[in-house]
Amino acid sequence: MSDLVATVQSIQCHDGVNIVTFALGEQTLTMVSLELDEVVSIGSDCLLSVNASSVAIGKNLRGMLSYSNQLSAKVVAIEKGKLLARILLDISENRVESMITVASTERLGLEVGDQVTALIKSTVLSVSKVLA
Template sequence: MNQIVANVTRIDTIDNLNIVEFEFQTTKLKMMSLDLSNITVGQKVVLSVKPTHIAVAKELSGMLSYSNQLITTISKIEMGELLCTISTEIFSIPLQSIITADSAKRMNLQLNDEITLLIKASDLSILDVYHD
């Protein structure tokens, strides 16, 4: 499970739906949540996302609906028969994506390639909340 420490910067709520914005270093992230208890603007949280919920783009251009787009480089590739694990690092935080081996081959992913990690707002969740 990938983990990112971030600060809550904004919460928009209508009925039970919440859109929460975070600041991760100099990068803004967004999360969609139906259940949001005891979270306030200014709090530090640990966000999590499964490696299978991070898509990978190479030579990305155009507009996408993905709220969270993180540009990074590939630091390690582990190619299996069916799946491929892509390891990266952003602001010294390790992040992994698991995609199909066929996709990795089709994209010709290589060590040190610049890629964009794509995370839907609905795939990001709060794992833990720091209490001062």
Template sequence: MSTLAATVESIQSNDGLNIVTFALGEQALSMVSLELDEALSVGSKCLLGVNASSVAIGKNLSGMLSYSNQLSARITAIESGELLARIVLDISGNRLESLITLASCKRLGLKRGDEVTALIKGTELSVSRVLA
């Protein structure tokens, strides 16, 4: 699981459903959650968790997507196995990992140094820890 250091920008709540927007450097992230840590409030610094298998990679994207989190990233490493590839990304100084099929990695022509878009559904983020 990757962790991202972020700051809470806003919290919207309605009927037990919460949408929290975070600042990750100059970029924004949104999380959809049924439960929130009581210590979480606007301005809180926290660590967000996301599984590598929940991070998709886009390259040369154009058009609109329903993913609420579309983060500009740079590939810092690629570890290829027989079937899967682990893509290590730098996003605003945070390390994020993506686990995709080796076939997808080859189809996209991914290589170290590429600028890509990390795609994460808002339901796939979680607050690992509230720092302050």
């Protein structure tokens, strides 16, 4: 599980569905939620959580994707196991872990220092804590 510190920029609500936009440094994150704590409000700093298996990595992407969260990231560490690789990313001074297959790591030619795109579905983000 990785945590990101982000600030609520906007909240849209309709029919029990909430779309929350966060500022993450110079980047933007979007979260879709069916439940939203009342203390989450515009300007709130929040700790967002995401599972490593929910963070995909793209390299040299071109074209359109449905992912709302396409974040510029830098690879800071790679730990390869027999089947899976743990990739540690720096995203706007937040450390985020991605768990992908070793085959994907090799196919992408991932190396420490690479600039990549972290892809996170808006439905897998959650607010674990409101900081202020």
